[in-house]
Amino acid sequence: MAAVVVDNAPIIDLHDVVKQYGSGESAIFALDGVSLAIYPGEYVAIMGASGSGKSTLMNVIGALDIPSSGEYYLDGIDMASLDENQLAIVRGRKIGFIFQSFNLIPRTSALANVELPLAYQGIKIKERRIRALKALDLVGLSDRLTHEPTELSGGQQQRVAVARALVTKPALLLADEPTGALDSKSTADLLDLFDLVNAAGRTVVLITHEADVADRAKRTIRMRDGKIIEDTAKVLA
């Protein structure tokens, strides 16, 4: 087992989490008893074959989905005890989520997309604008503020999505195959960004099929059939 910063409390703490679809004969266990602890500041890559449960795990961690059984503590909070509203607050403040398919709000400018999570947190318009501009600057899109998603390339869209995930300064950045739809140049740019975010002390968890992407992470978790089969920390030089 990896133990990077043991003296800290884990930011993600899963105990025997099960996610079951259907019941009886046809039951599918997308997660089949997953226990996992991830500590603040870690950079974790999750790998595994298609259908092994990676996205399901990520959705549970990101509070988008609720496990069938097991316990999940995020930053020490028992997620099962939160209601719908409190979950929305947690999603807004603690988690930045990046999807493979970008998931920007259609027909809405890049700037408005990035401002959106701040709006839902009730942050004032002025401050919202300043922070969104800063986040877009960080991802190198200061010259594309008024562009709508359809007017941006895939790589640019993903960078807007990253800016949107980072603008709330979340403790946890989750990315489900963020490079799946990008070319090698965009992939490299994005991974540089993740390094930067991680270097700033934020926890990064990403799913990938590509070994060279996983290489950038400090810890790699492998899944098969809803179970974690391997968990290796990179030996630091």
Place this chain on the structure above:
Amino acid sequence: MNFFEMVRFAVRGLVANRLRSALTTLGILIGVGSVIILVAVGNGSSKQIQDNIAKLGTNTITVMRGGGGFGARAQSRNTQGKPLTVGDAVQLSDKKSAPNVKQAAPVSNATSVCTNGSSSTTPASFIGTWPSYFEAKNTKVVKGTYFTNDDVTEGRRVAVIGKTTASDLFGEENPIGKVMRCGGIPFSIVGLTETAGSNGFLDGDSLIISPITAVQRALTGYGNISSIVVQAKSAKVQDQAQIEIESILDKSHGISNVNSRDYRLLNQASLLATTTSTTKVFTVLLGAVAAISLLVGGIGITNIMLVTVVERTREIGIRKAIGARRRAILGQFLIEATILSLVGGILGVLVGFIGSNFMIVGVKPVIVPSSVFLAFGVSVFIGLFFGGYPASRAASLRPIEALRYE
């Protein structure tokens, strides 16, 4: 997120889906506008009919031959009993026995072809009567003069004619002082009546009015008259006048049982009441047609709203994933629906008001306020309910379910 923010979001959402927003608004606009205009047309035509009836005379009671009631029974009774005579009209004019009657005039209807050289016309009504008829029936002479009581006593063959009759016989020429021949007998024209227009069935200007004595001698003979026109002193005493008429006629016709009267009274008020109730049916019918169009429009709106929310379920998922609470999402969609239906409703009311300024199939529409409120209310309700319901369903989805929605 405060209310103002939600409105901003809603407006942004509407602008982002411009075409659909415009179409929804248009649907509501047409529904609301058509209800207002159609009901206004119904109402306008009923007002028009009422005005026409009012034009026929004020406080007027017409005495006709035949018992009360309708159908075969009344008809068979027509042949019995005493006919109306000029004598009845004289009695009804008596100030002592009928203090509430202002004046009465016998009416004798003739049918005759009138000629002037090679021109000829058959007037829709050829009336022999007394000068009091003009006031009782609100018929005004605009050119020339009325005929006088003297003309009646002397049996002078003079005539007041309507515009249609005048133009049929004399074209553009001034008819006053000219002579026409009716049934071969010459009548000299002394007056031209004010244009009355058509009531849809009869041309009110195809008209000849002459002293009853002249008409009886020349055309109808001295027998029965068709009716007696009685004018009450005012609308207030119309009922008393009616009672006086009845008691006078009952006496002179020797009637002891009210049910076997050989005459009947037709007063303006009851005529107005009947036509009002028929035109009300007309208005209700038009209103029903309009309501159906509003309903169909409403179904259209519902459809668009449903599609909007379904299509945007994924968007709702994204919003939830980045921290939107249920309230924020529901608020945005509800406000979007409200804005759409309010704007559509207001524009519809505007279109209704503007459209009602034009003549529609010959009717000047008159807006019914309740139809405006009803149409507006229904459209807003439809927008809110059918926009709100699917939105609330989508807002309660777990984010992952909404995100996976295809």
